Each structure stands twice: as C-alpha cells, then as structure tokens.
Amino acid sequence: MVDITSQLIMYPIIVLLTSAAIMPLVKILEDHLKFKRLKEFLTMLSIAICLLSLSILHREIPADGYLEASLLGFNPPFGTQFYVDEFSVYMAVIFCGLGLLVAIFSYRYMEVDTGLDKYYGLLLTLITGMIGVAFAGDLFNLYVFWELMCISSYSLVSFRKYRWEAVEAGFKYLVMSTIGSIVALYGISLIYGSFKTVNMREVAVRLSLAQAKLSPSAVPSLYFAAGLIICGFAPTRYDYYDRVFLTSRKLRYGLLNRLS
Amino acid sequence: MQNTAQVQTVYMVAVVVLIAVGLYCIIAKRELLKIVIGIEILTSAVNLNILVMGLGDSGVDALAQSMAVISMSIGACIAAVALALVVDVFRHYKTTDIRKLRRLRW
Structure with missing residues (x-):
C-alpha cells in the first residue's frame, strides 16, 4: 500500500523537476500559441504548487516530529531516504518563497535576454536542489542535491555569457x-x-x-x-x-x- | 581478510597520490584547461576512495558501486560546464591564462 503522507515529501521535488524538464517543450508551445509569457507563468505556478504542498506537508508532520520516505521502496542502509521535520519544511518554504520572488522580479528584469526557457529551467532545478538538501536523509543524497544546486548556480551566474x-x-x-x-x-x-x-x-x-x-x-x-x-x-x-x-x-x- | 586490508592500503596510497597530483594541477598550473583536468583528477581520486571503502572479502559493495557511478556522472556534468566556461573565457580574453582573469574586483 502506498503511504500518501510519506509520498507528500516527494511532491515538491517532483513538481519542480517536471516543470524544469518540460520547459523546452513550453518554449515550442509558446511559439505556436503566440503567447510569450507561458514559461514565466509555468515557473510561478509550479513554485506556488510547491508552496501549497509544503503547507500540507507541514500539517501532516506528527507530534513526535518527523516524516520519512524511501525512494522506490528501498529502505536504509541501501535506499535513498528523505527525512522531513519542521525545520526542513521551514527551510524549504524560505527557498520556495525566495524562488517565487526571483521568478516575479525576473518577469521584467530578464525580458531583454534570450534563452529564457533555459533560465527558468535552471531556476527551478536550483530550487529543487536546495529543497533536496533540506530534505535529504543520507549524506550521499545530500551531496547529489548539493551538486544539482551548484551546477544550476554556476550556469545562472554565467547566464549572460x-x-x-x-x-x-x-x-x-x-x-x-x-x-x-x-x-x-x-x-x-x-x-x-x-x-x-x-x-x-x-x-x-x-x-x-x-x-x-x-x-x-x-x-x-x-x-x-x-x-x-x-x-x-x-x-x-x-x-x-x-x-x-x-x-x-x-x-x-x-x-x-x-x-x- | 589480510589480503583485503593490503589491497585497501595500496589503493588508499594511490588515492592520496592522485589527490596530491590534482591539487598540484589546480594550485600550480596557470592554464584553465589544466585546472579543469586537475578538478577531474580530484574527482577520480574520490571515486576511487569510495570504491576502496566499499571493498570487502566478496568484492566491492553494491552501494559503493552505485555511489561511484553517480559521482562519475556528476563529475562529467561539472567538466562540461567548466569547459563551456573556458570557451567563453577565451572568447572574451583571447587567452586561457588564469592570471589574466583579474578584472573582477571589489
């Protein structure tokens, strides 16, 4: 049986990564629809959904203080484990809130640039990496999300190449x-x-x-x-x-x- | 058991040598490409260390193998971004000498 509460932990990461992955397709769709702001709206929408799932997750955290989920049912010491307590949700809300603010400010600030599908994709993977660092239950998982955050960060720093x-x-x-x-x-x-x-x-x-x-x-x-x-x-x-x-x-x- | 410990010791010495070579490349060399190569040598050294740490009597642990493979792919991503930046540095500065990258200051 699938435990919905523990699966809730994955939702912010899945939503953000999926949005980042479909960003090139959204760019193609934009060209067909002649609506040039679809990727900005998708970014803001996915971060808002992420914030909503975090608020639900916060209510589901039991009195003893934490929730845990294993990826694909593999339990520790071999499986990848996410471990969420109130502090991790607090950090994730900060990351998502800042990400949403960046997406809102980028709406006007980045309109002179080209390749914005890559920019918003990188922004979403950056937020995913930060949330993953807050949720990681094992050290190697922490390292993987850290690198996801870092690689997005290098690319964003040198975006205006x-x-x-x-x-x-x-x-x-x-x-x-x-x-x-x-x-x-x-x-x-x-x-x-x-x-x-x-x-x-x-x-x-x-x-x-x-x-x-x-x-x-x-x-x-x-x-x-x-x-x-x-x-x-x-x-x-x-x-x-x-x-x-x-x-x-x-x-x-x-x-x-x-x-x- | 004794044999495994001996093999582990040999590989750990190799790891230390690789780390020293990688650090030397990053610190002493002035070419951007050599710095990227130094980073890759360091990544390889740490991957080797993960495998050495997972070495047992019945071979290398599955967890160590999976960690090494994931770490190698992350290392490849970093190398790709680094090489792309080296190309951009060459476009702007017409050189790959790290000493010329001194324009960005407080």
Whole structure:
C-alpha cells in the first residue's frame, strides 16, 4: 500500500523537476500559441504548487516530529531516504518563497535576454536542489542535491555569457565550489568506510553503539571526516555571502552616486 | 581478510597520490584547461576512495558501486560546464591564462 503522507515529501521535488524538464517543450508551445509569457507563468505556478504542498506537508508532520520516505521502496542502509521535520519544511518554504520572488522580479528584469526557457529551467532545478538538501536523509543524497544546486548556480551566474563579468565570476565560482564539494565527498566516503552506510540516522545509531568499543585512534579519523564535510560545504556558502555583500555594496555606491 | 586490508592500503596510497597530483594541477598550473583536468583528477581520486571503502572479502559493495557511478556522472556534468566556461573565457580574453582573469574586483 502506498503511504500518501510519506509520498507528500516527494511532491515538491517532483513538481519542480517536471516543470524544469518540460520547459523546452513550453518554449515550442509558446511559439505556436503566440503567447510569450507561458514559461514565466509555468515557473510561478509550479513554485506556488510547491508552496501549497509544503503547507500540507507541514500539517501532516506528527507530534513526535518527523516524516520519512524511501525512494522506490528501498529502505536504509541501501535506499535513498528523505527525512522531513519542521525545520526542513521551514527551510524549504524560505527557498520556495525566495524562488517565487526571483521568478516575479525576473518577469521584467530578464525580458531583454534570450534563452529564457533555459533560465527558468535552471531556476527551478536550483530550487529543487536546495529543497533536496533540506530534505535529504543520507549524506550521499545530500551531496547529489548539493551538486544539482551548484551546477544550476554556476550556469545562472554565467547566464549572460556575452558579458566578461559573468564568465569570469562563473569560472572562479565553479573552481572554488567544486573543490569544496570534492572535499565534502571525500569526507562522506570516509564516513561510509567507517560505518558501511551513508544514512544519517543509521550512522548516528551505529556510532552510539560503537562508542564504547572505539579505539583511541579511530576518534580523530571520525573528527577528520566530519571536518572535511563541514569545510567542503563551507566555500559555496561563503561564495553566496560574498555575492550578497558585493551586490549590497554596489547598490549602496549606486545610490550614493545618484544622490550626490 | 589480510589480503583485503593490503589491497585497501595500496589503493588508499594511490588515492592520496592522485589527490596530491590534482591539487598540484589546480594550485600550480596557470592554464584553465589544466585546472579543469586537475578538478577531474580530484574527482577520480574520490571515486576511487569510495570504491576502496566499499571493498570487502566478496568484492566491492553494491552501494559503493552505485555511489561511484553517480559521482562519475556528476563529475562529467561539472567538466562540461567548466569547459563551456573556458570557451567563453577565451572568447572574451583571447587567452586561457588564469592570471589574466583579474578584472573582477571589489
């Protein structure tokens, strides 16, 4: 029997990925219908549906605090598992809300550009990656969604490839962030080597069971693996903050120039 | 058991060597293409490490194999985006020397 509540976890990811996948077809349909704004409306609609499913999901979270779902019925330690509590839904709502705002602002801001089907497709996969990171129940799944987010992000940074700033920033961002992701994957592989699973809850259970038997030399290696994961995921976060500060600084200078 | 541990040790040394080569490529080389190659060497090293960690008496664990395959495909995606950006960098700067990419500053 299919558990509808646990399947609800998949809906935001399925809706966004499907919309991203059909975006080239929507472009062809637009040309036939002579209606040039279909992809924008599809993007906003899919993010709105995603927000609606998140609000339903939030009501379904039980009192003990979490919901879980396994992809294609494969249970841990082998299957891909999603794990959702109130904090993950909170983060997913933030990602979707910001994505919806970006889609609304892009309606006018991006109208001078071409290839907007790719732009909106990338925006949707970016949001999917972020939601997947919030929902991931195992470390490798987390890495896969992280990379989905990163690859969309590199492409979006260098979307206006006719400008040198976009290309230079995109390449620098790619090199920095990819090295970080590889370091994180190395840490994940060490965790896998120690526990023979990448499921976070399974790792926690096995660690608590093995705590008494751990040799003194094994403890630093586990700290090393955890440190690699944290240090690996940090550069991408730093890039985001860097970009936010750079943008705010440029805005401030622009405003000052206009006022003076 | 002893044999598996020995094989694991040999491959782990290979992983460390590959990581060192990849990091050297990224840090020391000035060509964008060599930097992309360095990233790919690092990705391959980590994929090899996943397989080494899944190595048991009856061969490599199925979970490790699936993780390595997915990781390889992600690595290919990153290489494709990186190479596309290298082409665009060449169009704008007429060179693939990383030292020339210094126009973007605070």
